[in-house]
Amino acid sequence: MDFRKLDNVSVNCVIFGLGSNGLYVLLQKRTLNMFREDLPTIDDWVITGERAFISKTLEESANIIFKRITSLNEFNRIQFHTYGNTSTPKTDKDLLWIRSHGLKVQSMTIAYYFIQPKERIHLSSDEFKWFPLKSLPELGFDHHKIINDAQEDLKKKIMVEPVIFDLISHKFTLNELQIAFESVLNIEIDNRNFRKKVLKKIYVIPLNETKKGKAKKPSKLYVFSRDVYDKVTEKDLIINI
Structure with missing residues (x-):
């Protein structure tokens, strides 16, 4: 496999899980401390994502991300939006994160969401955590908007397509x-x-x-x-x- 990645195209995955108390979203911890007073300390959460692989389609890149987190091989993947952030202002934290990882400020993000019963996904790393959709923590980038957009798309889909059955046993x-x-x-x-x-x-x-x-x-x-x-x-x- 060619592990090279595109430097200005990323794939973000919103992972929804249905639990006994409603709908949850899986988030990834984002931390960075440069130990400099003039630079902010980053300690928040983001939806998971990474740059798209050169040798893979966008769908395959999304599948790789989801499989790595959940170890599941069967799932429903829905692409719901493409975001171009060339004119979106970044916070100091976001700009520091981008530069510290050698990424480009101007980039394009293709967003997907996955839906599963929450109990099916067994997390093997402490960097991931479930949060109730109604009570999200501080998020980096524009990930509040991406999650909201994913939920709105899911609301429409469950009325006309049988995706609701992916959320239950x-x-x-x-x-x-x-x-x-x-x-x-x-x-x-x-x-x-x-x-x-x-x-x-x-x-x-x-x-x-x-x-x-x-x-x-x-x-x-x-x-x-x-x-x-x-x-x-x-x-x-x-x-x-």
């Missing part, structure tokens, strides 16, 4: 599916109405299995069938909320 309850929609859209959904609409979707397949939990009555399990979904000729909204 292969076998799921209708309650878990509802929580996934509520977490992404940041709304409350009527339970009875939601169940009625989901059960009309022929690609949501009931199983002869139940999931035991705290409730007295075990919850029925379902799976999403990609084969059935692909055969549906007239696709409407995934869920009419």
Whole structure:
């Protein structure tokens, strides 16, 4: 593999994970101390990314980043925006970080997001940490905007494409599916109405299995069938909320 990288094109990856308390985003620690009074100390967080490989496509570069962090081989990758920062002002911290890493101030960033159940991703390094989407720490660069843009794109996608099923387990309850929609859209959904609409979707397949939990009555399990979904000729909204 050719490990050379483009000096003015980077790939950034927003990694969303659905947990019991809602939607989370995986961030990477950014630290730098030059031990000079005239230079700022950097101690914040960023979404993960790096310069694109010369010998790889942008998608392949994004896959390399995601696999390195999560060790997962199967995932859904969505490109949602390209950012050109030639006119974007940088903070002193951002400028110091760029120069200390030999990067160019003028560059282009292609942004992707990945969605997974949070429990599937096992972190092997302390430099990565999950944060609730509603309570993010101080972020470097324009990463607040990139995360917000990714979330807005995800909100649109889950209404018309079956990406919501990437956020939950292969076998799921209708309650878990509802929580996934509520977490992404940041709304409350009527339970009875939601169940009625989901059960009309022929690609949501009931199983002869139940999931035991705290409730007295075990919850029925379902799976999403990609084969059935692909055969549906007239696709409407995934869920009419």
